[in-house]
Amino acid sequence: MSTKADLARPLTDTGHRMARQRGESMRKAGLIPDLVLCSPAMRTRQTYAGLLPFGNNARPEIRIEPTLYLAAPDELLARLRATPDSVHTILLVGHNPGLPALARYLNGVEVALESDFELGTLATFNVEVEERETIALAWKSLGPKTAWLESFSQN
DSSP: OHHHHHHOOOOOHHHHHHHHHHHHHHHOOOOOOOOEEOSSSHHHHHHHHOOOOTTTTTEEEEEOOOOGTOOHHHHHHHHHHHHHOOOOOEEEETTTTHHHHHHHHHHHHSSOOOOOOOOOOOOOOOEEEEETTTOOOOGOOOOOOOOEEEEEOOO
């Protein structure tokens, strides 16, 4: 399949249903992103749209970024590291195998994330803090085992 055709490939009915389910899970958990980073592929944009609305009339900044399309883990990490520290919660909507590889790299919990994420996987992480009471780890310091897997939803 050509890149142009792949970028234009829509989300399946199952994908739309999963996105709505994940959006409901996010609302119940109170997960509201400050920033959404989304691949330009139609299926990722449709996934993001299916997650809406977020709670509390949230209006996160949304960035459709071409560099996120099928990005490798190091490219995803570089993008996260470039995030201003004023941003507390990021929703990254992208692709296999880059996202699962990044999750395994960042995961500081002894829970294995060995396989690629299935359709509609939602993994939430907390970033480790240097001094829990005072200062969060800066995005630019994100690295191996600096994020703690909080939840993992598939199926």
